[in-house]
């Protein structure tokens with residue numbers, strides 16, 4: 319029997335209603351992600367990529383369909399289970415890094431671990447280890463403003479991976495970086511995926527970035543299509 323995928327979305331729909339205006343953003347999306355797989359989601363602006371990521375990260379809820387991730391049915395889970403899922407099972411990476419400007423690199427990574435319930439000493443050890451893994455052993459005590467964009471995104475990768483999540487959700491992780499820094503971040507993400515076995519779902523506009531994934535799908539008109547290679 320085939321192993322169950324880490325993530326399985328089945329017929330997921332999401333509609334935004336504002337006054338008289340109704341917008342169907344996701345219209346029966348089905349998608350699976352295997353353990354250790356990196357999947358890229360591409361698609362035109364406004365097609366619902368971030369909405370999909372937010373539903374998978376339990377930052378938003380589907381209106382219908384089922385979403386299973388990391389052994390939890392997100393459509394039926396209670397608030398406490400969802401909080402724990404966000405803190406422990408999922409690492410988030412955002413386009414604009416979302417580091418706290420008043421904390422150093424190591425403190426930013428520690429903060430993510432503390433939220434996940436890791437004790438202070440252990441958090442410090444794991445944060446330093448994670449920063450070394452992304453090549454920032456010499457930048458632990460720098461503030462975000464003292465780091466380049468690529469370095470800040472590497473801190474964000476360390477923060478996401480330090481808690482040893484089963485799934486990383488990355489929203490345009492190279493969208494704010496120049497080509498070289500973006501390629502470095504993608505190479506690092508792949509290396510970390512291969513060494514830890516984490517699964518990754520990333521959203522990107524950039525065809526070059528999506529080719530670094532194991533598989534790429536396109537979201538259009540609220541549905542997912544296997545990407546046609548040109």
Ligand SMILES: Nc1ncnc2c1ncn2[C@@H]1O[C@H](COP(=O)(O)OP(=O)(O)OP(=O)(O)O)[C@@H](O)[C@H]1O
Pocket residue numbers: 334335336341343361362363364365366367368369370
């Ligand atoms: N909370 C919300 N309330 C109402 N409409 C929303 C909300 N969030 C997103 N939308 C709308 O849903 C659509 C999809 O948004 P989403 O951010 O998921 O698209 P996207 O594919 O990630 O876009 P981009 O590539 O430009 O970031 C957009 O038209 C957006 O305006």
